[in-house]
Amino acid sequence: MAISYSWTHNFSADALKTLFLSVDWESGNYPEKVQQAMLNSHRVYSVWNGNELVGLINSMTDTVLTVYFQYLLVHPDYQGHGLGKNLIKGMLEEYKDIPRKILISVETKVGFYENCGFTHHMDKAPMFVSTL
Structure with a gap:
């Protein structure tokens, strides 16, 4: 494996579709929208095997108090x-001066995020209005 990491917002719609559908995410069926979402993100940190996009994390932030990791x-x-x-580590370093870092996890992945330093708050609930 020739693994490398990159800070970029530019991805082909096909690369995003392949990656998102590989993990059964419905948004992969809307690759142009995902492509625009990456362009509109504050930062995107990605991992590549040669020219193949194999992972990413993106952020949205007010740049002062809160950063939200969406994907x-x-x-x-x-x-x-x-x-x-490694993707999380890169983002946490990038936003080390921002005190509140937020993400929403599916229940089966909570342990992964706890191992990365996030805390599961049982008294808070993610809320959605979604058409996906």
């Missing part, structure tokens, strides 16, 4: 090798 995904063929942890 973190790693292609299943590359999971279990620390790539996701």
Whole structure:
């Protein structure tokens, strides 16, 4: 594996579609919208195997108090090798001066995020209005 990391907002719609659908995310069916979402993100940190996009994390922030990590995904063929942890580590370093870092996790992945330093707050609930 020729793994490398990159700070970029520019991805082809096809690369995003392949990555998002590899983890069964519905948004992969809207690759042009995902592409625009990456362009509109504050930062995007991605991981590559050569020219193949195999993972990414993006952020939205007010640049002062709060940063929200919206997407973190790693292609299943590359999971279990620390790539996701490295993506989070890069983002946490990038936003080390911002005191509140937020993400929403599916219940089965809470342990992963706790191992990365996040705290599961049982007294808070994510809320959504979504058409996806």
